[in-house]
Amino acid sequence: MIALVTDSTCDLPAEILAKHQIEIVPLTVHFEEDTYYDKVDLESEEFYTMMESAAELPTTSQPSVGLFMDRYQKLSEDYDQVISIHLSSALSGTCESARLAAAQLDELEVEIIDSKSTSSGLGFMVLLAAKMIEAGKDIEEIKDTILQEREKLTIYFTVNELTYLEKGGRIGKAQAFLGSIFNFNPILELSADTGKIIPKEKIRGYKKTNQKMTDLALNAAVDSDSVNFAYIYGKDSDNYQQLKNNFESELAAQNNFKYQILENKIGTVLSSHTGPLVYGIVIYRGELLE
Amino acid sequence: MPINNKEKITAVDAEKFKDMMFTSLHWLKEQKSFIDSLNVFPVPDGDTGTNMYLTFKEAVSTLEDKNSRSVSELASALSKGALMGARGNSGVILSQLIRGFAQALKGKSKLKVKDLASALNKASEVAYHGVLKPVEGTILTVSREAAEKALAEADSAADLVELFEITIKAAEESLERTPELLAALKEAEVVDAGGQGYLTILEGMLKGLKGEKIEYQAATAEAKTRKKSELAEDIKFTYCTQMLIEIDSRKSNIDRMIDKIRKDMQSYGDSIMVVGSDDVIKIHVHTNHPGVLLEYGLKKGKVFDIKIDNMRKQNQEKVQRENDSDFDHSQFHQGKKSASDTDIKEDNQPAETEDNDRKKAEEINQQKDSEIVVEKNTGIISVANGEGVVNILKELGVDYVIKGGQSMNPSTNDFLEVVERMNTDQIIILPNNKNIISAAKQVSELSNKNIEIIETRSIPQAVTALMIYDDQASPSQLKERMEAEIKYVKTLEITQAVKDSKVNGLEIKKDNYIGLKDGDILVSAETERETVINLLNKVAEDEELVTIYYGEGITEAEAEEVKNIMEENFDFDEIEIYPGGQPLYPFIISLE
Numbered sequence: 077m078i079a080l081v082t083d084s085t086c087d088l089p090a091e092i093l094a095k096h097q098i099e100i101v102p103l104t105v106h107f108e109e110d111t112y113y114d115k116v117d118l119e120s121e122e123f124y125t126m127m128e129s130a131a132e133l134p135t136t137s138q139p140s141v142g143l144f145m146d147r148y149q150k151l152s153e154d155y156d157q158v159i160s161i162h163l164s165s166a167l168s169g170t171c172e173s174a175r176l177a178a179a180q181l182d183e184l185e186v187e188i189i190d191s192k193s194t195s196s197g198l199g200f201m202v203l204l205a206a207k208m209i210e211a212g213k214d215i216e217e218i219k220d221t222i223l224q225e226r227e228k229l230t231i232y233f234t235v236n237e238l239t240y241l242e243k244g245g246r247i248g249k250a251q252a253f254l255g256s257i258f259n260f261n262p263i264l265e266l267s268a269d270t271g272k273i274i275p276k277e278k279i280r281g282y283k284k285t286n287q288k289m290t291d292l293a294l295n296a297a298v299d300s301d302s303v304n305f306a307y308i309y310g311k312d313s314d315n316y317q318q319l320k321n322n323f324e325s326e327l328a329a330q331n332n333f334k335y336q337i338l339e340n341k342i343g344t345v346l347s348s349h350t351g352p353l354v355y356g357i358v359i360y361r362g363e364l365l366e
Numbered sequence: 367m368p369i370n371n372k373e374k375i376t377a378v379d380a381e382k383f384k385d386m387m388f389t390s391l392h393w394l395k396e397q398k399s400f401i402d403s404l405n406v407f408p409v410p411d412g413d414t415g416t417n418m419y420l421t422f423k424e425a426v427s428t429l430e431d432k433n434s435r436s437v438s439e440l441a442s443a444l445s446k447g448a449l450m451g452a453r454g455n456s457g458v459i460l461s462q463l464i465r466g467f468a469q470a471l472k473g474k475s476k477l478k479v480k481d482l483a484s485a486l487n488k489a490s491e492v493a494y495h496g497v498l499k500p501v502e503g504t505i506l507t508v509s510r511e512a513a514e515k516a517l518a519e520a521d522s523a524a525d526l527v528e529l530f531e532i533t534i535k536a537a538e539e540s541l542e543r544t545p546e547l548l549a550a551l552k553e554a555e556v557v558d559a560g561g562q563g564y565l566t567i568l569e570g571m572l573k574g575l576k577g578e579k580i581e582y583q584a585a586t587a588e589a590k591t592r593k594k595s596e597l598a599e600d601i602k603f604t605y606c607t608q609m610l611i612e613i614d615s616r617k618s619n620i621d622r623m624i625d626k627i628r629k630d631m632q633s634y635g636d637s638i639m640v641v642g643s644d645d646v647i648k649i650h651v652h653t654n655h656p657g658v659l660l661e662y663g664l665k666k667g668k669v670f671d672i673k674i675d676n677m678r679k680q681n682q683e684k685v686q687r688e689n690d691s692d693f694d695h696s697q698f699h700q701g702k703k704s705a706s707d708t709d710i711k712e713d714n715q716p717a718e719t720e721d722n723d724r725k726k727a728e729e730i731n732q733q734k735d736s737e738i739v740v741e742k743n744t745g746i747i748s749v750a751n752g753e754g755v756v757n758i759l760k761e762l763g764v765d766y767v768i769k770g771g772q773s774m775n776p777s778t779n780d781f782l783e784v785v786e787r788m789n790t791d792q793i794i795i796l797p798n799n800k801n802i803i804s805a806a807k808q809v810s811e812l813s814n815k816n817i818e819i820i821e822t823r824s825i826p827q828a829v830t831a832l833m834i835y836d837d838q839a840s841p842s843q844l845k846e847r848m849e850a851e852i853k854y855v856k857t858l859e860i861t862q863a864v865k866d867s868k869v870n871g872l873e874i875k876k877d878n879y880i881g882l883k884d885g886d887i888l889v890s891a892e893t894e895r896e897t898v899i900n901l902l903n904k905v906a907e908d909e910e911l912v913t914i915y916y917g918e919g920i921t922e923a924e925a926e927e928v929k930n931i932m933e934e935n936f937d938f939d940e941i942e943i944y945p946g947g948q949p950l951y952p953f954i955i956s957l958e
Contacts, residue, residue: 257757257758257761257944258758258761258762258829258944259942260833277834278833278834279833280829280830280833280911280913280958281910281911281939281940281958282939282940283910283911283939284910284911284958
């Protein structure tokens with residue numbers, strides 16, 4: 077039997093995790109002296125309130141090697157193989173922690189896969205792996221498929237302030253569209269090529285921003301027969317709702333491809349790096365097995 | 367040298383030609399305010415007279431130290447000077463006229479009657495070619511009709527004085543007809559300002575020809591002091607060294623040679639400028655070792671027109687002179703010299719304000735070294751006035767903001783200096799004003815860097831263009847994309863009328879506010895607020911984002927008030943307010 081492990085940044089809702097028996101290893105958020113496990117100790121809304129009032133921005137950490145070892149060891153009681161899929165190694169050391177933990181466990185076969193994505197992009201890969209496990213595929217085939225399918229992921233998102241991304245070091249300083257006086261909305265891309273966040277466009281006015289994101293997402297999907305989308309968001313906002321409405325009406329108007337849409341709330345670790353008002357669209361140009 | 371008016375003057379030598387030019391410059395200076403007043407629109411404008419004067423001054427000042435025996439050489443110096451000094455549309459056209467004039471005189475040691483006719487013709491021809499879309503009823507028409515008359519009468523005219531008189535009469539008549547050709551002139555009941563400027567220059571040349579009194583010290587003194595704003599202790603390199611090198615263009619690739627020289631010069635000093643055309647390269651460097659530089663030049667070709675100034679000494683003298691001016695002038699200067707020195711003092715004032723402005727602009731840019739370090743692939747130069755606007759442009763990626771705008775047009779040379787100081791060969795320029803575009807365009811002729819002019823006519827257009835800057839794109843790709851993008855933004859400007867006038871059927875009273883959309887005057891009202899509302903009522907469609915840049919003299923509270931009125935009366939999604947600090951325009955507003 078194959079066990080499936082991912083981390084807390086996959087943003088899949090609890091019922092899906094439970095349904096497919098997906099194990100989550102949480103990353104951690106540090107607020108001054110205190111440490112919180114992502115999606116375990118802290119609700120998003122509470123977290124945003126803390127973020128707004130805290131003197132310093134929160135920092136985050138990858139799960140410790142020990143945490144992975146505990147989890148893998150526990151799984152080894154019921155399983156002999158583990159697939160462990162995680163957020164982009166260009167953004168976090170989570171894959172590395174998992175690798176170090178796996179290296180110390182001889183009795184268990186652990187395949188660690190870098191999704192080169194995060195949030196629902198990672199979520200889609202985890203779901204795909206879950207369905208393949210359920211379909212009885214072997215671990216090699218699943219691994220090869222994920223390595224191939226991760227190339228079909230793209231995330232476009234916008235943040236209302238770039239300081240979070242910049243201070244967290246997840247976006248190159250030279251490329252960051254730094255704008256402290258002048259207000260504009262950046263559109264950022266998490267590309268499957270590099271697993272890194274790159275600035276894509278600068279736009280003024282939220283409607284234009286949402287239209288551009290819609291165009292980019294549809295454009296990314298256009299050559300596929302079947303596409304999975306996911307809206308991702310931190311704190312709910314009118315701007316986010318406008319994007320959803322806009323995107324859905326344009327989706328309905330096209331008949332190039334079949335599609336499904338999920339909606340997932342972003343956890344505390346990712347929003348520490350993007351700020352609460354992040355939102356965007358994840359595009360997976362592929363099919364999840366039914 | 368008294369000249370008997372009845373004596374026929376059939377030819378003019380180099381010395382006389384020089385006198386004519388300086389007299390003409392002086393006459394243009396006398397007339398420049400009048401020419402400025404002919405501006406059609408009541409907006410505080412690019413000041414045609416001032417621009418033509420500044421351009422011509424730059425041209426004529428090149429003759430100051432020239433002891434040439436040939437009219438041809440002087441004319442070609444004039445031509446180069448005008449090209450560098452060109453500012454404003456009228457200045458650019460004037461520089462083209464002078465260029466043609468010089469081309470026709472090539473190889474002539476004296477200016478004869480027929481030469482004048484053909485030079486005036488060539489001048490007009492070159493100017494028409496230099497303008498993308500020639501408009502009749504402007505300086506172009508005046509230059510053409512005057513030249514046609516000169517050509518027709520060249521054979522029968524008794525001498526140069528007579529031909530000048532005939533030409534000037536034709537220019538006057540042509541000028542009188544300009545309102546028939548341009549509706550805007552007719553409505554405003556004026557003649558074309560640029561045409562008037564050209565007529566004035568011709569008149570001045572005739573005055574010089576007839577030997578009227580010449581006072582030309584002022585012009586060159588002014589041109590010189592403009593360059594030296596630094597205090598003596600700030601001067602790192604003592605000698606301003608300039609020379610021209612004649613290159614054998616059959617043996618060398620001039621573009622490559624300019625590049626090479628420019629690179630080599632880095633180790634000699636700062637304020638480096640290396641430009642070239644045809645077979646002559648001009649080098650300008652501030653250095654401590656002018657001798658070494660001359661030797662360097664000799665290795666490249668034949669060196670001429672060498673000029674070495676000790677800037678430290680000049681600076682001390684200038685400070686001394688400024689101190690002197692606090693005392694009784696007549697104690698220091700006597701006779702004619704005193705008169706011209708008083709002139710210097712008067713002239714220095716605007717020049718120094720310009721210096722200070724320039725210095726301020728440089729401080730804003732925090733550029734203390736001569737090299738402007740660009741950290742992207744393409745350097746971006748823009749033009750603006752007002753601290754807030756300058757800061758916004760810089761934040762959006764502009765590497766150097768030249769101070770200027772509607773009533774202060776930078777010259778081609780101002781652009782060229784910045785272009786040459788940038789450590790990159792790919793440059794785009796956003797002029798942000800319709801009167802500045804053509805001066806910027808001439809830069810690409812003078813520099814061999816890869817330069818594109820993005821034809822932005824306002825600050826909001828620049829902001830929109832900068833939004834889509836892509837560091838991987840070439841200057842020409844950027845030009846294409848940016849110019850496509852700026853069509854989607856509307857620029858509204860609110861300013862105060864500088865005179866009573868009739869425009870587009872509107873009766874505009876002096877000091878009332880006028881509202882422009884993309885440069886067209888559409889409304890006028892007594893208050894800024896009313897003007898904003900009326901203008902928005904006329905032009906607002908389904909735009910979502912409004913950006914208000916409030917100018918000098920407007921408080922944040924006043925800007926907020928305008929925003930509130932907009933929110934009450936219109937259905938925009940977002941309204942943003944920024945302190946622009948721009949002069950003359952209480953509000954610049956963009957709709958997109």
